[in-house]
Amino acid sequence: xxxxxxxxxxxxxxxxxxxxxxxxxxxxxxxxxxxxxxxxxxxxxxxxxxxxxxxxxxxxxxxxxxxxxxxxxxxxxxxxxxxxxxxxxxxxxxxxxxxxxxxxxxxxxxxxxxxxxxxxxxxxxxxxxxxxxxxxxxxxxxxxxxxxxxxxxxxxxxxxxxxxxxxxxxxxxxxxxxxxxxxxxxxxxxxxxxxxxxxxxxxxxxxxxxxxxxxxxxxxxxxxxxxxxxxxxxxxxxxxxxxxxxxxxxxxxxxxxxxxxxxxxxxxxxxxxxxxxxxxxxxxxxxxxxxxxxxxxxxxxxxxxxxxxxxxxxxxxxxxxxxxx
Amino acid sequence: xxxxxxxxxxxxxxxxxxxxxxxxxxxxxxxxxxxxxxxxxxxxxxxxxxxxxxxxxxxxxxxxxxxxxxxxxxxxxxxxxxxxxxxxxxxxxxxxxxxxxxxxxxxxxxxxxxxxxxxxxxxxxxxxxxxxxxxxxxxxxxxxxxxxxxxxxxxxxxxxxxxxxxxxxxxxxxxxxxxxxxxxxxxxxxxxxxxxxxxxxxxxxxxxxxxxxxxxxxxxxxxxxxxxxxxxxxxxxxxxxxxxxxxxxxxxxxxxxxxxxxxxxxxxxxxxxxxxxxxxxxxxxxxxxxxxxxxxxxxxxxxxxxxxxxxxxxxxxxxxxxxxxxxxxxxxxxxxxxxxxxxxxxxxxxxxxxxxxxxxxxxxxxxxxxxxxxxxxxxxxxxxxxxxxxxxxxxxxxxxxxxxxxxxxxxxxxxxxxxxxxxxxxxxxxxxxxxxxxxxxxxxxxxxxxxxxxxxxxxxxxxxxxxxxxxxxxxxxxxxxxxxxxxxxxxxxxxxxxxxxxxxxxxx
Numbered sequence: 001x002x003x004x005x006x007x008x009x010x011x012x013x014x015x016x017x018x019x020x021x022x023x024x025x026x027x028x029x030x031x032x033x034x035x036x037x038x039x040x041x042x043x044x045x046x047x048x049x050x051x052x053x054x055x056x057x058x059x060x061x062x063x064x065x066x067x068x069x070x071x072x073x074x075x076x077x078x079x080x081x082x083x084x085x086x087x088x089x090x091x092x093x094x095x096x097x098x099x100x101x102x103x104x105x106x107x108x109x110x111x112x113x114x115x116x117x118x119x120x121x122x123x124x125x126x127x128x129x130x131x132x133x134x135x136x137x138x139x140x141x142x143x144x145x146x147x148x149x150x151x152x153x154x155x156x157x158x159x160x161x162x163x164x165x166x167x168x169x170x171x172x173x174x175x176x177x178x179x180x181x182x183x184x185x186x187x188x189x190x191x192x193x194x195x196x197x198x199x200x201x202x203x204x205x206x207x208x209x210x211x212x213x214x215x216x217x218x219x220x221x222x223x224x225x226x227x228x229x230x231x232x233x234x235x236x237x238x239x240x241x242x243x244x245x246x247x248x249x250x251x252x253x254x255x256x257x258x259x260x261x262x263x264x265x266x267x268x269x270x271x272x273x274x275x276x277x278x279x280x281x282x283x284x285x286x287x288x289x290x291x292x293x294x295x296x297x298x299x300x301x302x303x304x305x306x307x308x309x310x311x312x313x314x315x316x317x318x319x320x321x322x323x324x325x
Numbered sequence: 326x327x328x329x330x331x332x333x334x335x336x337x338x339x340x341x342x343x344x345x346x347x348x349x350x351x352x353x354x355x356x357x358x359x360x361x362x363x364x365x366x367x368x369x370x371x372x373x374x375x376x377x378x379x380x381x382x383x384x385x386x387x388x389x390x391x392x393x394x395x396x397x398x399x400x401x402x403x404x405x406x407x408x409x410x411x412x413x414x415x416x417x418x419x420x421x422x423x424x425x426x427x428x429x430x431x432x433x434x435x436x437x438x439x440x441x442x443x444x445x446x447x448x449x450x451x452x453x454x455x456x457x458x459x460x461x462x463x464x465x466x467x468x469x470x471x472x473x474x475x476x477x478x479x480x481x482x483x484x485x486x487x488x489x490x491x492x493x494x495x496x497x498x499x500x501x502x503x504x505x506x507x508x509x510x511x512x513x514x515x516x517x518x519x520x521x522x523x524x525x526x527x528x529x530x531x532x533x534x535x536x537x538x539x540x541x542x543x544x545x546x547x548x549x550x551x552x553x554x555x556x557x558x559x560x561x562x563x564x565x566x567x568x569x570x571x572x573x574x575x576x577x578x579x580x581x582x583x584x585x586x587x588x589x590x591x592x593x594x595x596x597x598x599x600x601x602x603x604x605x606x607x608x609x610x611x612x613x614x615x616x617x618x619x620x621x622x623x624x625x626x627x628x629x630x631x632x633x634x635x636x637x638x639x640x641x642x643x644x645x646x647x648x649x650x651x652x653x654x655x656x657x658x659x660x661x662x663x664x665x666x667x668x669x670x671x672x673x674x675x676x677x678x679x680x681x682x683x684x685x686x687x688x689x690x691x692x693x694x695x696x697x698x699x700x701x702x703x704x705x706x707x708x709x710x711x712x713x714x715x716x717x718x719x720x721x722x723x724x725x726x727x728x729x730x731x732x733x734x735x736x737x738x739x740x741x742x743x744x745x746x747x748x749x750x751x752x753x754x755x756x757x758x759x760x761x762x763x764x765x766x767x768x769x770x771x772x773x774x775x776x777x778x779x780x781x782x783x784x785x786x787x788x789x790x791x792x793x794x795x796x797x798x799x800x801x802x803x804x805x806x807x808x809x810x811x812x813x814x815x816x817x818x819x820x821x822x823x824x825x826x827x828x829x830x831x832x833x
Contacts, residue, residue: 186443190443190444190446191442191444192435192436194444195424195432195435195444196433198421198424198428199432201423202421202423206421206432207432207433209383209402209403209404209419210403210404210419210432211402211405211434212432212433269421269422269423270423
């Protein structure tokens with residue numbers, strides 16, 4: 001019988017695949033050399049804790065980017081869901097005391113916002129870039145309007161336990177992020193939607209020919225991302241013990257940076273939620289390291305900005321790219 | 326094995342399909358009987374692929390009807406076609422590199438492996454292994470397709486279509502649109518063996534540009550031209566020559582390469598190269614190109630002839646050596662410089678490098694010579710259109726209007742637009758890199774005619790031909806290159822042409 005063997009991956013492809021992990025390890029070693037405190041257990045838990053919310057947000061954003069779309073509504077949805085969650089638990093403004101029931105409500109609102117993203121994007125055929133930017137601002141606007149610019153303080157210890165409580169010495173937020181990751185991984189690896197996301201991101205026409213309900217999948221994935229952002233909003237409210245419209249400031253940039261730095265291609269079809277976990281840790285470790293090294297916050301922001309450009313520049317295969325828009 | 330039945334497995338009755346400006350299918354009737362292999366041939370743009378796309382539910386016909394097993398059906402999507410028992414192997418591959426082999430084979434049909442909403446990868450891989458075995462592909466179904474060669478991906482594509490076999494109980498029809506173009510000889514033979522085996526259970530439609538392949542596998546052959554079925558051959562008593570004739574609708578004559586029109590070249594040297602070298606590409610290349618001459622360059626891939634062509638047209642720079650254009654030293658640092666000196670390149674990758682598919686025919690034609698159409702800083706559309714119109718007539722370009730999108734034209738007509746572009750730019754030397762690749766016989770002859778037109782007007786052509794036969798037929802002089810060096814030079818006057826063997830022995 002005539003048989004054929006698969007041709008092997010090129011070294012370059014191999015390197016691209018492992019580069020994010022190599023960068024993360026190198027960063028840890030470098031920062032550890034500068035400041036041995038970096039490698040302490042206490043700092044490790046601090047790292048995990050600061051990675052928790054970005055991980056949850058990235059799980060949603062990764063799927064969107066894998067489809068070749070982009071989601072800029074992260075901050076708007078996180079802010080709105082954080083504000084709503086804080087108003088639904090015991091607080092100093094409203095009389096609701098839903099306790100943990102506020103969690104599914106906030107997530108549902110996040111999912112609903114995502115659904116709106118998806119429906120508008122698909123039905124009106126507006127680019128995801130513009131759609132989510134608009135919906136995101138709408139979310140911020142609603143959050144600001146609800147509170148009239150004020151801050152709501154949370155007085156529900158059970159709710160705050162979602163972030164601050166510890167199990168086996170590790171903050172609850174970390175466990176929740178881990179659960180979010182496992183759910184996302186299952187969706188990616190074990191469901192039809194998971195395969196369809198890759199198919200749509202690689203070649204939408206082929207996906208359509210294969211009978212994949214492309215529109216429905218897109219809408220569903222945007223809604224799914226909204227659910228994750230809603231969970232992120234809950235965690236943010238629980239962590240800070242308050243809700244206000246600016247609670248999500250800076251989240252969008254961190255999320256997109258982490259996904260891209262992790263190796264998920266902005267062009268779609270390539271990457272994974274595992275990559276995004278590595279990406280989150282690169283961003284978080286770098287931030288933590290810079291704090292340990294006493295670098296000014298504004299410089300830190302600048303470094304993050306350069307990081308995302310470097311990641312995109314490294315990930316692109318320029319030999320096959322003659323035109324850039 | 327099903328007994329041959331009088332009811333055809335698939336029948337198309339009077340189907341027409343129009344796209345803006347083009348009638349892709351014109352009242353086409355076509356049948357595939359049970360257990361029959363039907364060959365479908367025709368020039369590019371004749372409507373073969375459009376017909377298969379109608380059968381596969383990608384296009385919905387404007388008129389006419391489709392019958393499967395004698396029952397009228399409407400196929401709204403490829404998925405519906407699949408459920409009806411029709412699968413298609415596409416000319417342009419649809420294997421997604423980011424997914425595994427198994428995921429590709431069952432894309433969109435994962436439901437059979439679902440349990441509690443989750444896909445069982447083990448069961449899916451197992452089922453995929455069965456399909457891979459049919460195409461003798463020894464790879465793990467969990468392999469990501471990015472790791473596969475193009476030929477292997479093609480075999481996966483075929484396996485994907487064959488998965489229909491174990492999933493549909495009734496008759497099945499497999500549509501193959503140029504499945505062999507990326508396959509090696511051994512794989513082509515394997516595919517033929519698969520087709521022969523599949524025939525026991527399925528009906529097959531097969532498109533190929535290689536007529537010998539069509540002859541080898543088909544029980545019946547349809548010839549299409551201009552969106553119509555123009556001839557149906559029954560049995561195997563048909564020759565390639567018969568098929569050619571009906572494809573082009575005119576007798577193939579010995580005057581294929583228009584040798585009678587080969588001009589004696591003048592003494593006027595347009596380009597002279599002395600010891601041109603470029604590291605890793607070519608070394609010490611010298612030649613003089615005279616007005617009215619077709620200089621053919623023969624060589625295998627890696628001989629450096631493509632690099633030389635790109636260098637002459639200003640796409641890359643040479644390391645050492647000199648180039649004289651019209652007796653003056655020239656060194657092209659960019660394409661516009663080369664264009665200004667009267668040198669243009671018609672690249673092999675027409676769709677990527679030669680044309681802007683979204684531009685209109687007129688826009689493409691004037692692209693290299695825009696300054697000529699600018700008056701007081703503004704583009705003169707009237708002059709642009711007029712110029713385009715005159716070239717459309719002159720080159721007999723089939724386009725609904727000068728403003729039609731170039732991407733919608735057939736390959737041969739697109740190539741003519743590229744040629745018109747350089748003529749309008751006023752080049753004196755045109756480098757043709759595989760000018761007839763992927764275009765049909767009729768359009769090829771048109772290109773040859775145009776080459777002769779150019780030389781008789783005093784232009785010179787450097788030709789990197791698609792086949793040796795073409796190089797010999799068209800050229801007045803031939804350089805042979807091997808490993809970056811010129812290994813031989815032949816004069817090729819009409820009646821005194823070198824043979825292919827003469828050239829080949831200097832090529833390898």
